[in-house]
Amino acid sequence: MVSSLQIRVGLGLPEPHRSSSVDLIKQVPPPPRALSSAKHPLLRESMPRHVAVIMDGNRRWARMRGLPVGSGYEAGLGALRRMVELSSNLGIRVLTVFAFSSDNWFRPKVEVDVLMALFDRGLREELQNLVSADVRISVIGDSSKLFNSLQALLANAIETTKKNSKLHLIIAVNYSGRSDVVQACQKLAVKVKDGVIEPGAIDEVAFERELGTNCTDFPHPDLLIRTSGELRVSNFLLWQLAHTELYFTESLWPDFGEDEFLQALSSFQERQRRFGC
Amino acid sequence: MERNTNSSNIIVRLFGSWVSYMRKCLFQVLSVGPVPSHLAFILDGNRRYARKWGLGEGMGHRAGFLSLMTLMKYCYELGVKYITVYAFSIDNFKRKPDEVQGVMDLMLEKIEGLVKEESIVNQYGVRVEFVGNLKLLSEPVRNAAEKAMRITAHNNRAILLIAVAYTSTDEIAHAAHQSCLDRKEGVIRLSDVERHMYMGVAPDPEILVRTSGETRLSNFLLWQTSSSLLSSPKALWPEMGLRHLVWLVLNFQRVQPYLDTTKKKLL
Numbered sequence: 001m002v003s004s005l006q007i008r009v010g011l012g013l014p015e016p017h018r019s020s021s022v023d024l025i026k027q028v029p030p031p032p033r034a035l036s037s038a039k040h041p042l043l044r045e046s047m048p049r050h051v052a053v054i055m056d057g058n059r060r061w062a063r064m065r066g067l068p069v070g071s072g073y074e075a076g077l078g079a080l081r082r083m084v085e086l087s088s089n090l091g092i093r094v095l096t097v098f099a100f101s102s103d104n105w106f107r108p109k110v111e112v113d114v115l116m117a118l119f120d121r122g123l124r125e126e127l128q129n130l131v132s133a134d135v136r137i138s139v140i141g142d143s144s145k146l147f148n149s150l151q152a153l154l155a156n157a158i159e160t161t162k163k164n165s166k167l168h169l170i171i172a173v174n175y176s177g178r179s180d181v182v183q184a185c186q187k188l189a190v191k192v193k194d195g196v197i198e199p200g201a202i203d204e205v206a207f208e209r210e211l212g213t214n215c216t217d218f219p220h221p222d223l224l225i226r227t228s229g230e231l232r233v234s235n236f237l238l239w240q241l242a243h244t245e246l247y248f249t250e251s252l253w254p255d256f257g258e259d260e261f262l263q264a265l266s267s268f269q270e271r272q273r274r275f276g277c
Numbered sequence: 278m279e280r281n282t283n284s285s286n287i288i289v290r291l292f293g294s295w296v297s298y299m300r301k302c303l304f305q306v307l308s309v310g311p312v313p314s315h316l317a318f319i320l321d322g323n324r325r326y327a328r329k330w331g332l333g334e335g336m337g338h339r340a341g342f343l344s345l346m347t348l349m350k351y352c353y354e355l356g357v358k359y360i361t362v363y364a365f366s367i368d369n370f371k372r373k374p375d376e377v378q379g380v381m382d383l384m385l386e387k388i389e390g391l392v393k394e395e396s397i398v399n400q401y402g403v404r405v406e407f408v409g410n411l412k413l414l415s416e417p418v419r420n421a422a423e424k425a426m427r428i429t430a431h432n433n434r435a436i437l438l439i440a441v442a443y444t445s446t447d448e449i450a451h452a453a454h455q456s457c458l459d460r461k462e463g464v465i466r467l468s469d470v471e472r473h474m475y476m477g478v479a480p481d482p483e484i485l486v487r488t489s490g491e492t493r494l495s496n497f498l499l500w501q502t503s504s505s506l507l508s509s510p511k512a513l514w515p516e517m518g519l520r521h522l523v524w525l526v527l528n529f530q531r532v533q534p535y536l537d538t539t540k541k542k543l544l
Contacts (some may be wrong), residue, residue, distance in 0.1 A: 177503055185452070185453040185469070186463075187508060189465045199457050207446075231508065232505045243446065248507075273493075277369075
């Protein structure tokens with residue numbers, strides 16, 4: 001069995017750096033292993049172009065350690081930073097993360113407020129790093145429901161990074177796959193009403209152009225990772241997941257590190273994608 | 278010699294009845310917990326099954342059909358009301374022409390068999406619906422499908438939805454097209470989209486099962502399975518049987534309380 005260290009050396013990745021948030025973390029048993037294990041070295045040429053992630057398990061992680069929910073989200077942000085850096089180093093072109101679902105508004109208000117404050121702070125602190133790392137930021141979802149200050153911050157981040165090209169980080173905030181489909185239908189209906197297109201011209205290609213993911217040339221994730229053991233898509237990227245390889249792991253999101261990510265990629269590279277043929 | 282044959286037949290029949298009785302008892306125990314009302318299946322692994330057992334071309338699909346009939350019987354006995362199966366994707370038209378023709382011939386044969394008096398469809402009062410872009414099918418298959426839908430339209434104990442010439446993206450684009458035609462004023466709601474889906478005749482499935490260990494949706498029910506439990510047993514489709522169904526239902530019952538709580542919050 002090839003170790004993740006060998007995988008890192010083989011791909012020419014820099015040495016891993018350790019998080020400095022250790023003080024917050026009590027001694028707990030090591031996280032459970034991912035469901036699939038790495039059997040072969042990773043091939044750079046078979047790297048997925050677009051990876052999507054449902055970052056689930058932050059609250060459970062905090063509860064297991066007797067910490068407040070905010071610490072779980074904080075640790076989750078750390079995991080996201082690691083993921084962005086690793087994706088960029090591995091040559092992944094697009095990384096879409098499910099930061100906040102439109103279904104999440106039904107969580108306790110205190111939790112939602114903590115999460116929104118963390119978005120705000122995280123984005124402010126990281127924007128300069130992302131600019132230097134040549135990361136482009138886009139946002140999908142209905143950001144009109146967010147606080148004005150957060151909306152302005154997101155708009156600024158999008159504008160500031162729009163020329164970056166190494167990694168495209170798409171953040172799904174107040175996003176729902178079904179709402180994305182309905183708003184695309186809505187846009188098409190307006191175009192038909194205004195005579196811009198004929199109803200008969202509405203096909204899959206025309207439809208795809210109206211979805212939120214039209215900000216990228218590669219809107220279809222090759223790999224979707226969901227942490228925390230839940231076996232469902234939970235209203236994330238419906239249309240776009242038509243041929244995506246799904247990878248589910250029991251690890252909670254804050255524990256999802258380099259090892260787990262490399263195992264997910266290894267599992268992806270072993271799969272035979274037939275696209276119906 | 279004849280007496281021996283008769284007594285063997287009796288023994289076989291008795292054994293069959295006993296197995297059937299035990300299965301019904303098992304289902305009664307399972308029914309103490311919640312039972313999914315709609316199961317969706319991606320019937321993957323027929324060709325691999327044929328290669329594994331050295332069967333001829335197309336025999337894997339026949340084996341898969343037998344498996345489908347058996348699993349349908351178990352599901353309806355358990356109390357599952359809707360079963361949806363991904364019989365043929367629009368993407369599958371890209372396969373070798375011989376293979377596509379073989380599947381179409383098999384489908385025609387089996388659709389005609391489905392509506393016969395002694396078939397499982399009549400035994401269990403099943404209404405058959407074909408969902409997909411049926412215009413893409415050849416005329417004989419399309420006619421047979423439409424006839425089957427007509428003949429079984431009065432059945433209402435259970436519903437079998439067969440997705441042929443189907444992809445979810447085609448379904449959604451079609452729903453968008455129809456919604457735009459309906460709503461000339463240019464305002465589209467969620468209900469408009471849902472109403473025009475081919476799958477609008479059934480509620481969303483609680484579980485989507487894809488056999489043969491592959492973990493992807495392959496453009497099947499992308500809209501309808503946004504909250505469904507996903508299951509990918511390693512068994513090839515023709516190998517699916519009672520124990521897989523029981524395991525599926527037990528897993529579903531384990532996560533159902535969480536799903537119910539989430540649904541209540543959203544309503």
